[in-house]
Amino acid sequence: MENSFEALITTYIENKVGISENFLSNDLANNLKQNLYTLNQNSQLSAAGIGNSEKLSYDGAIRSDSIYWLDKKxxxxxxxxxxxxxxxxxxxLNKSCYAGITGYEFHYSLYEAGDFYLKHLDQFKNNPSRKYSMITYLNSDWQESDGGELLIHQLNNNQKISPVQGKTIFFKSDELVHEVLVTQNTRMSITGWLKSD
Ligand SMILES: O=C(O)CCC(=O)C(=O)O
Ligand SMILES: [Fe+2]
Structure with a gap:
């Protein structure tokens, strides 16, 4: 377990984008993917919003995925x-980097063919509590022709990340502008934020 933690942190420090190929076991990734299939079949996913509770709006021209929040309840x-x-x-992370994280929130995301999420930052303008973004992908047979890459914008160093199962990404929520390119296939993930309030 600590190996995948160390991989995320080391690649984050080197590159501003942490990547681990085995943050979740394959079994856990498959079981979470099955949850997401079931939620979708039972019509329990909702259109994803933009902004937080104080200023939440829905605009399919900015993002068109559907989500469901993971919850201990x-x-x-x-x-x-x-x-x-x-x-x-x-x-x-708190022990090795004094990150001061005190909470977290995560949701499942489902992008159907044609869905996307335009360029954005993850930290809200009216609330700085989201410190780090983490995304784990749940697509076992992803092909290049499926598109749907996460494109991270960095000066002279854009990074295109394909959403293949097993991959977890970690970056600072107020720093890196990113977008989800149009997907040609159903694209599943768990996205969330490590927070300090
Ligand atoms: O799924 C991804 O690759 C990124 C999702 C994202 O940027 C977000 O939900 O804020
Ligand atoms: Fe994002």
Whole structure:
């Protein structure tokens, strides 16, 4: 476990974008993906908003994915296993980097073919509590022709990240502008933020 934590932090320090190929076990990724399939089948996903509760709006011209929040109240064994892993990572990050993280929030995301999320920063203008963004992808057979890459904008160094299962990405929420390019295939992930209030 600490190897994947160390990989995320080292690549983040080197590159501003941390990448781990095995932050979640394959079993846990498959089980979370199954949750997302079921939520979608039961029409439990909602259109994703822009902004936070004080200034929330819905604009399919900016982002067109659907989401569902993971929550301890859901009493779902796999979500709880995910939270145990996130809490262990937060402890490690706080100890090794004095990051001062005190909370987190995560949602499932589903992008259908044609969906996208235009360029944005993850930290809200009216609330700086989101410090780090973390995304784990849940697409086992992703092909280059499926598109849907995460494009991270950096001076002279844009990074295109394909959303293949097993990959977890970690970056600072107030620093890197990024977008999700139009996907040609159903694209699944868990996205969230490490926060300090
Ligand atoms: O799914 C991704 O690659 C990025 C999602 C994203 O930027 C967000 O939800 O804020
Ligand atoms: Fe984002």
């Amino acid at each position: 859901n009493n779902n064994a796999f979500e709880n296993e995910f939270f145990v892993q996130i809490e262990a990572f937060i402890l490690y």
